[in-house]
Amino acid sequence: MSARRGAPATVLVAGGGIGGLAAALALARAGHRAVVLERAPEFAEIGAGIQIAPNGILALERLGLGDAVRAAGVHMAELRFMDGVTGEHVTSLTLTERYRRRFGNPYVVVHRAELHGLLLRACRAEPRIELRAATAVTGYRQDAEGATALLADGGSVRGDALVGADGIHSAVRAQLVGDGAPRISGITVYRAVVPMELVPEELRLPTSVTWWAGPHCHFVHYPIAGGAFLNLAASRDNGATEALAGVAVGEETVREQLAGLTAPAARRLLGLGEGWRSWVLVDRDPVERWTDGRVALLGDAAHPMLHYAAQGACQALEDAVLLGELMVETGELTDALGSFAAERRARTAAVQRAARESIRLWHPAGEAAKERNRLLGGLSEDGLHERVAWMHGAKTFSSSDHHNYDAEPWA
Template identity: 65%
Template sequence: MTTDIVVAGGGIGGLALALGAAAHGHRVTVLERNAEFAELGAGIQLAPNGIHALDRLGLGAATRAIATPIEALRFMDGVTGEHVTSMPLGEAYRERFGNPYVVVHRGELYRLLLDACRDTPGITLRAGSPVTGYHQDASGVTALLAGGGRVGGALLVGADGIHSAVRAQVVADGAPRNSGITVYRAIIPMRQVPPPLRSWAVTWWCGPGCHFVHYPIAGGRYLNLAASRDDGAAVPFAGRPVSVEHVRAELAPLSGARHLLELGQDWRAWVLVDREPVPEWTDGRVTLLGDAAHPMLHYAAQGACQALEDAVLLAGLLGDGPAGLVRYQARRRERTAAVQRISRESIRLWHPAGAAAAARNAALAAMSATELHDAVAWMHAERIGVHQ
């Protein structure tokens, strides 16, 4: 049965849902608050579970074609400079999980989704359409737009991110939680990186109260830098330019990574926010998806992957109306809550000092490649939609 679906938010999750829904024969209108459909940002890691979801949307091959393959997840002690362990992502990993672990440029991934939506009959993209809330009754649901516009359909999906206006009505749990962690991000041309320091790995440098991650993007032409400091920041902010001196001072404990950190210029800072998992995010004809439903810190590199999984599953259940939304929520809540929790807990592994850090290093170094793969299997092995 063809249903009119209204999607609030044209991010990765909203566009993925539009594509999935259209493939199931629904008509979809995506309402994006910004004046244009666009996505900023640098690199994004995609684990096999995210690429499986893109396969289901018909974009797996195109994604693999623009992706930078990653050979290992490398864990370093940021204080001593010691290499602790590396999880290989070669053939054994790819065979076990059925897809590679890659990095893509966020803008390029978004462009794939956007072009596919534009090429798909049945999808209408409306920019400059901020949703403020909704009204529903037995016959349908209406998205209310700032300025008084209204867009009606049979179902509404809030894919409008962590500050979701739709969530404010469905869950009404107030502002996101301030993590008290500041993340600093920069991108540098790879030619500035001394050749011995270049690699096709995602590398973590961990130290007391902070860590630093870097990985190649754009086919290895750039190095993406992201450093986190558990500084108890009192007030969230986003994208604030900060000086090189400030970043170096904040990350001084990571002396083992100084040679790379000091290459960073044009740093910007964000204070991270997330939310507690909630058991329900559906209200009759309205549900949530992606960061609107289960926003997480980025430390498991899974937010977009989970939004893509949501989109594939939900797209296949929309034809069942409100009952399908309830089934979608029931199928997604435990998994997404677990990823929210692990994203927070990772810093307990990454940020200890002294004897606790040494014990962590010893435990990680003792793990075989298979044991390391076992540890991420619950996240990376999911093939959403295959056994729907």
């Protein structure tokens, strides 16, 4: 796939996060050489909990890591929806045997660093993958023979192609798409992790991802690290206009921002949080152009989304697997990259829209909240499963899998 049809290629991967490492692993398993260029001084992942639906586990399975992530993750029994004002248990999307039979895998939660560590160890064990830390990609150039990653220190790295997996602030995307800064959502999320031993036993819910929905705010919690910790994430639609990340915030501020959640259990859980940090959520609109000759975007560089559909990592993993498959099936490198973008574009755009649209579930007040409760509470177990089937049940990871991606995202 370099100078000769079908020949192994050397593919540069900008970014050593979950998407970048998965891409490198998929490319190596397809017989190519991958060189991962990570800007940080070492390969590591920050953040706390991450949810992996069956489509993400299937992608990891195709990368050879299915058993490992199933063993590392806490297997969830339900996505539990609570009214954060009244304390009413509105509904639960069950994740037990019926769900697992339908979608082929469990729904698990892990610490983000656990998932990254699984991918990193697999990459280090693969002789076709080279990992280079402290190597920040700032742009690229290309010609008929290959692609060159331009580095912050003035150097460069040459390969047959370049995959930009360098996140929502991607330097590769800045050159390829040129669409400026990400869109600021106006929503601030506050995150903390609590040792499970400090959580009252009746509030632990060790196999539940629990949402408390309130006026212009909501609160999510679930166990991570094998159940040793409870991950807390509280969101407030406060009109934030500046993109902040990881800023320390006081406990009183979090309680004030989430004052609309008056259910006693939600207040008690919020009160457990210490060392809160805040992020202003950002995303981007879907775009048509993901490729430029020998250069392609992947993961958050291609389709950054709000985390409310819990699909960001899953979609990056899907990207990686399909890219690897197409790099085997398609003879010409630029054809493979073009096919990859074409086959992923509609599906990922639908997930981006779904993540934005889900705010309508979390943040209504008054009569609108009551109507939401009636709607959700009236759905059967099969009806709830049907609402997520297009996301969680994907088998091919392609937009050509017969789903109408132009339909309403929760239809």
